Amino acid sequence: MLRRPPTLLAARCAVVAALVTVPSVLAVPAGAQEVPAAPRPAGTAPQADFDCDGYADVAASAPGGSIAGRARAGYITVVHGSASGADTGRRQVISQASAGVPGEPAADARFGFRTVARDLDGDGCTDLAVQASGTASAIVLWGSARGLSGGTALPAAAGTDGENLVGGDFNGDGHADLVGGSTLSEEWGDLRVLYGPFDRGGAPAVTGDLSTGEVFEPRDLAAGDVTGDGKDDLVSLHDFEEMAKPTHFWRATADGFEPGADNIVSGDTATIGDVDGDGFGDLVLRTVPGGVVENLPYDEGTVKVVYGSAAGPGSRTTVIGQGTAGVPGAGEEGDQFGDALDAGDVNADGYADIAVGVPYEDIAGGGVDAGAFVLLKGGAKGLTGSGAQAFHQHTSGVPGVAEAGDRFGAALSLLDTDADGRADLAAGAPGEDGTTLDTGAGWVLRGADGGLTTAGVVSYGPGALGAPEAGARLGDAYPR
Numbered sequence: 001m002l003r004r005p006p007t008l009l010a011a012r013c014a015v016v017a018a019l020v021t022v023p024s025v026l027a028v029p030a031g032a033q034e035v036p037a038a039p040r041p042a043g044t045a046p047q048a049d050f051d052c053d054g055y056a057d058v059a060a061s062a063p064g065g066s067i068a069g070r071a072r073a074g075y076i077t078v079v080h081g082s083a084s085g086a087d088t089g090r091r092q093v094i095s096q097a098s099a100g101v102p103g104e105p106a107a108d109a110r111f112g113f114r115t116v117a118r119d120l121d122g123d124g125c126t127d128l129a130v131q132a133s134g135t136a137s138a139i140v141l142w143g144s145a146r147g148l149s150g151g152t153a154l155p156a157a158a159g160t161d162g163e164n165l166v167g168g169d170f171n172g173d174g175h176a177d178l179v180g181g182s183t184l185s186e187e188w189g190d191l192r193v194l195y196g197p198f199d200r201g202g203a204p205a206v207t208g209d210l211s212t213g214e215v216f217e218p219r220d221l222a223a224g225d226v227t228g229d230g231k232d233d234l235v236s237l238h239d240f241e242e243m244a245k246p247t248h249f250w251r252a253t254a255d256g257f258e259p260g261a262d263n264i265v266s267g268d269t270a271t272i273g274d275v276d277g278d279g280f281g282d283l284v285l286r287t288v289p290g291g292v293v294e295n296l297p298y299d300e301g302t303v304k305v306v307y308g309s310a311a312g313p314g315s316r317t318t319v320i321g322q323g324t325a326g327v328p329g330a331g332e333e334g335d336q337f338g339d340a341l342d343a344g345d346v347n348a349d350g351y352a353d354i355a356v357g358v359p360y361e362d363i364a365g366g367g368v369d370a371g372a373f374v375l376l377k378g379g380a381k382g383l384t385g386s387g388a389q390a391f392h393q394h395t396s397g398v399p400g401v402a403e404a405g406d407r408f409g410a411a412l413s414l415l416d417t418d419a420d421g422r423a424d425l426a427a428g429a430p431g432e433d434g435t436t437l438d439t440g441a442g443w444v445l446r447g448a449d450g451g452l453t454t455a456g457v458v459s460y461g462p463g464a465l466g467a468p469e470a471g472a473r474l475g476d477a478y479p480r
Contacts, residue, residue, distance in 0.1 A: 040344070040345065041273055041274040041275075041277070041281075041343070041344075041345050041350065041351060041352035041378075042224075042225055042228060042273075042274035042279050042280060042281045042308075042352075043224035043225050043226060043272040043273045043274050043280075043281020043282065043308070043343065043352065044224065044272070044273045044274070044281075044343045044344055044345075044352055044414075045117075045167075045168075045223075045224070045343075045480070046117075046118070046119075046126075047126070047415050047416060048117035048126045048128075048415060048479055049081075049125070049126045049143075050078060050080070050117075050125060050126050050127075050128065050143040050144075050147050050148050051080060051125065051143065051144070051145055051146060051147045052123075052124050052125035052126070052143060052144075052145060053080075053081075053145075054419050055080065055081030055082055055083070055416075055417055055418065055419050056081045056415035056416050056417050056419075056424075057078055057079065057080045057081050057126075057147075057415075057417070058078065058079045058080075058081070058086055058413070058415065058417065058426045058442065058444060058478070059076055059077070059078050059115060059117060059128060059478065059479050060076070060077050060078075060079075060411075060426070060428060060442045060474055060475050060476075060477075060478060061074070061076055061112040061113055061114075061115060061411075061474075061475075061476050061477040061478070062074060062075050062076065062077060062112070062440060062462060062467065062468075062472040062473055062474040062475075062476065063110035063111070063112060063113040063473060063476050063477070064110070064430075064438060064440075064471040064472050064473035064476070065095070065462070065467065065468045065471070065472035065473075065474075066468050066470060066471070066472075067095045067096065067097050067105035067111075067468065068097050068104075068105045070105045070106055070107045070109075071107050071108070071471075072107060072108045072109070072110055072471070073095065073096065073097075073105035073106055073107060073108075073109050073110075073111060074095065074109055074110040074111035074112050074113060074132065075093055075094060075095035075111060075112060075467060075468070075472075076093075076094045076095070076111070076112040076115065076128070076130065076141075077091060077092065077093050077094075077442075077462070077465050077467055077474065078091060078092040078093075078094070078147060078148060079091045079442075079444075079458075079460065079465070080147065081415075081416075081417035081418060081419070082417070082418065083418060083419070084418060084456070085417045085418040085424065085444065085446055085456055085458060086417045086424070086426075086444040086458040088458060088460050088464060088465065091465050091466075092147050092148060093465055093466060093467045094112075094141060094148060095111055096109070096111055096132070099150070100149065100150030100151055101139065101141065101150070101151045102139055102151055102152065102153040103132075103135065103139070103153070106132075106134065108133060108134070109132045109133050109134055109135070110132060110133050111130065111132040112130050112131075112132070112477075113131060113132070113133070113476065113477060114130075114131040114162070114164075114165055114477060114480070115128055115129065115130050115131070115165075115477065115478075115479040115480070116128070116129040116165050116166060116167040116178060116479055116480045117129075117167070117479035117480075118167040118168075118176035118177075118178070118196075119143070119176050120140060120176050120178070120196055120197065120198040121142070121196075121197055121198050121199065121200065122175055122176075122196065122197040123143070125142075125143030125144055125145070126143045127140055127141060127142050127143045127148075128140070128141040128143070128148055128479065129141075129154075129162070129165055129167070129178060130151075131162040131163070131165055135153075135161075135162070136153075136156065136161065136183075137153050137154040137155070137156065137158065137160060137161060137162060137183075138153075138154050138160065138161075138162030138165055138178075138180065139151050139152070139153050139154070140152050140153075140154065140198065140202055142200070152200060152201060152202040153202060154194075154202040155201065155202055155203055156183075157203070158192070158194055158202065158203065158204060158207065159182055159183050159184040159192045159207060159209075160178070160180035160181060160182060160183060160192040160194065161180065161181050161183050162180045162181070163180055163181030163217055164179075164180060164181055164191075164217060164218050164220060164221045165178060165179070165180040165221075165480070166178070166179050166180070166221040166222065166223045166234075166480050167179075167223065167480060168223035168224065168232030168234070168252075169230075169231065169232050170193065170195070170223070170231060170232050170233075170234065170252045170257070171195060171231060171252065171253070171254050171255075171256075172229070172230045172231035172252070172254060173195075173254075175195070175196035175197045175205070176196045176197075177193065177194060177195045177196050177204075177232075178193075178194040178196075178204070179191055179192070179193050179194070179210070179221060179223070179234060180192055180194075181217050182209065184209070185209065185211070187211065187215075188215060188216050188217050189211075189212040189213065189214035189215055189216055189217055189218065189238075190209060190210065190211050190212060191209070191210040191211075191212060191218075191221075191236075192207065192208075192209060192210075193207065193208040193209065193210055193256070193257070194207055195207065195208065208256050208257075210234075210250065210256075210257050212236055212238070212248060214236075214238050214240070214245065215240060216238070216239070216240060218236040218237055218238055219237045219238055219239050219244075219268065219293075220236075220237045220267075220268070220269060220270065221234065221235065221236055221237070222234075222235040222237075222270040222271060222272055222283075222285075222480075223235070223272070223480075224271075224272025224273065224281040224343075225272075225280075225281045226249070226251075226272060226280060226281045226282075226283060226308040226309075226312055226313060227251060227252075227280065227308065227309070227310055227311070227312055228279045228280045228281075228308070228310060229252075229310075231252035231253070231254075232252055233249065233250060233251055233252045233260075233281075233312070234249075234250040234252065234257060235247060235248070235249055235250070235264075235270055235272070235283060235285075236248045236250065237266070237267045237268065237269075237270060237285070238266070239266070239288075239293045242292055242293055242294045243291060243292060243293070244266035244267075244268075244288035244291045244292065244293050245266055246262055246263055246264060246265070246266055247264040247265065247266055247267050247270070247285065248260075248261075248262050248264070249261045249262070249264060249283075249312050249313050251312055260311075260312040260313070261312050261313050264283070264285075264306055264313055265285070265287055265304055265306075266287070266288045266291055267285030267286055267287060267288065267304075268285070268286045268287075268288055268293070268296055268338075268339075269285065269286045269338060269339065269340065269341050270283060270284065270285040270286070270341065271284050271285075271341040271342050271343045271354065272284070272308075272343060273343025273344065273352030273353075273354065273378070274308070274351070274352050274378070275305065275343075275351055275352045275353075275354065275378035275379075275382050275383040276307065276351065276378060276379070276380060276381065276382040276383075277350050277351045277378070277379075277380060278308075280307070280308030280309055280310070281308045282305055282306065282307045282308050282352070282382070282383070283305070283306040283308065283313050284303055284304070284305050284306075284341055284343065284354050284383070285303065285304055285306070285338075285341070286301060286302070286303055286304075286337075286338030286339065286341065287302050287303070287304050287319075287338075289302075296336070297334065297336070298333055298334050299333075299334070299335075299336055300321065300322065300331035300332055300333055300334070300335045300336075300337060301321060301322070301331065301335050301336045301337025301338045301339065301358065302319060302320070302321040302337065302338065303319070303320050303321070303337065303338040303341070303354070303356060303376075304317055304318070304319050304320075305317060305318040305319075305320070305382060305383045307382065318382055318383055318384070320376060320383060320384070320385060321337055322335065322337055322358075322374075324384075324385040325385050325386075326384065326385030326386045326387065326388050327374060327376070327385040327388045327390075328374060328388060328389070328390035329358070329361065329372070329374070329390055332361075332362070334360050335358050335360055335361050335362075336357075336358065336359060336360045337356060337358045337374070338356055338357070338358075339357050339358070339359050339360070339410065340355075340356070340357030340359065340373070340409060340410060340411050340412045341354060341355065341356060341357070341412070342354070342355045342412045342413055342414045342478075343355075343414060344414025344415065344416075344423030345378075345421075345422070345423050345447075346375060346377070346414065346422055346423045346424075346425070346447040346448075346451055346452055347377070347422060347447065347448065347449050347450065347451055348420075348421045348422045348447070348449070349378075349379075351377070351378030351379055351380075352378045353375055353376060353377045353378050353414070353423070353451075354375070354376045354378070354383060355373060355374075355375055355376075355412040355413075355414055355425055355427075356373060356374045356375070356376060356412075357371075357373050357409035357410060357411070357412050357427075358371065358372045358373060358374060358409055359371040359372075359407040359408065359409045359410040360407070361392065361409075363392050363393070363394055363402040364394075365394060365402070366392070366393065366394055366401070366402025366403055366404070366406075367402070367403055367404030367405070368404045368405070369404060369405050369406070369407060369431070370392060370393065370394075370402040370403060370404060370405075370406050370407075370408060371392065371393075371402075371406050371407045371408030371409045371410065371429060371431075372390055372391060372392035372408060372409050373390070373391055373392075373408070373409035373412055373425075373427055374388055374389065374390045374391075375388060375389045375390075375391075375425070375451060375452055376388050377451065387451065389451050389452055391409075391427075391445065391452065391454075392408055392409075393406065393408055393429075395454070396454070397454025397455070397457060398443065398445075398454055398457060398459075399443070399457065399459040400429075400432070400441070400443075400459060403432075403433065405431045405433075406429045406431045406432050406433075407429055407430055407431040408427065408429040408432075409427055409428075409429070410428055410429065410430055410431075410475070410476065411427070411428035411430070411475055411476060411477045411478050412425065412426065412427055412428075412478070413425070413426040413478035413479070414426075416447070417444060417446075418446065420447075422446070422447030422448060422449075423447050424444055424445060424446050424447050424452075425444070425445045425447070425452055426442060426443070426444050426478060427442065427443045427444075427445070427475070428440065428441070428442050428443075428474065428475020428476060428477070428478065429441050429442075429443075429475055430473035430474065430475050430476040431473070432461065432474075432475070434461045434462070434463060434469055435463070435469060436469055436470040436471065437470075437471065438471050438472070438473050439461050439462050439463070439469045439470070439471070439472050439473075439474065440461065440462065440472050440473040440474030440475045440476065441459060441460065441461040441462075441474055441475055442459065442460055442461075442474060442475045443457060443458065443459045444457065444458045444459075445457050461474060462474050
């Protein structure tokens with residue numbers, strides 16, 4: 001199918017009515033106790049816990065939101081986790097108009113269009129590194145017992161503009177690190193490595209440089225422990241003009257990155273998680289059809305698993321699409337299966353599961369590009385279609401109505417909001433219409449022994465959080 005613009009339908013308030021309306025204050029429950037984190041499969045990212053209570057928090061980007069009259073200045077919403085899951089009664093809305101956040105709201109800044117959630121200063125609370133268009137560097141919002149509070153711009157000496165920002169522990173010292181585009185190199189494709197811990201002035205403990213050997217900056221970056229040595233490795237995806245280039249693997253060491261396999265199939269998006277339980281993170285990426293990035297909008301979509309080993313990504317692979325046995329739906333032109341990817345253990349069986357966005361899926365009775373997502377389950381044999389689940393807004397129990405252009409599943413994040421050891425799934429639909437066009441919305445589905453369940457599902461739009469609505473595109477992205 002060809003991409004079409006969202007259609008304004010006569011009545012789009014059904015979703016707004018289904019979304020949760022909540023009080024407008026962030027309150028910390030009396031006597032709240034920190035909950036120990038459950039073990040995670042190798043390669044998966046740590047939980048985002050901004051108020052350090054043991055429950056994962058959902059940070060969703062709304063890059064189209066107007067702030068102080070500045071169109072598309074952008075903002076971030078945080079819905080905190082609790083024993084009953086995502087709690088919209090405890091939330092934050094943060095922009096560059098918020099107290100303590102550096103800078104001023106600016107038109108088209110799209111504050112928060114890419115974020116990274118890691119404990120950068122080592123105080124036990126997750127911080128949020130935020131990228132905004134036109135800024136000289138990234139901004140770090142600091143976690144605390146009351147959530148994100150205040151912020152610091154990374155200093156010019158850090159040497160990164162925050163492009164393609166990604167987080168991990170790249171030298172295995174237990175401190176979170178960042179990698180982003182370099183402002184100190186004359187080569188566009190070079191990267192800057194910022195090793196933690198960071199001080200409250202935003203300065204990293206040590207910096208390093210990584211030359212990718214590419215002309216342009218990477219199409220995307222992904223991080224996770226592929227080799228099983230306790231250090232997060234780096235994967236960079238590349239293209240040049242309209243042609244995709246091979247994906248690069250960078251093995252992390254205590255002294256920096258070493259180049260590894262460079263013959264991995266070209267990819268558009270990627271995530272890492274141990275889907276077969278062997279202790280090595282596996283690389284899961286959406287392949288580029290014919291190696292031509294201009295074909296991506298017309299692609300039905302395919303994901304490829306490149307299994308990890310002590311040496312890095314190995315020769316064992318698996319390819320999965322909507323034509324794979326057990327995977328719900330049918331692959332159609334333009335579906336873009338794999339446009340969003342994330343890894344986490346939904347059913348607490350020790351294997352990473354993979355959430356796959358299909359944001360341009362047409363839904364019967366819902367229209368073109370209404371969107372969906374699929375959960376692929378890991379197991380001893382690796383990632384397969386066995387037991388796969390699909391969800392969209394016409395799925396029983398999912399609040400809202402599937403409508404043309406919603407792009408449900410355009411962004412996905414697996415995180416344990418209720419600390420029961422099972423990852424829950426946050427899904428965004430930036431094209432969701434509320435009282436105005438493209439307000440966007442988010443959903444959180446709970447993890448269970450059998451996979452994802454709609455029991456206790458939480459959904460919300462900007463208005464339910466007291467945030468600006470018009471064109472906000474809430475749910476456009478979640479932290480990396």
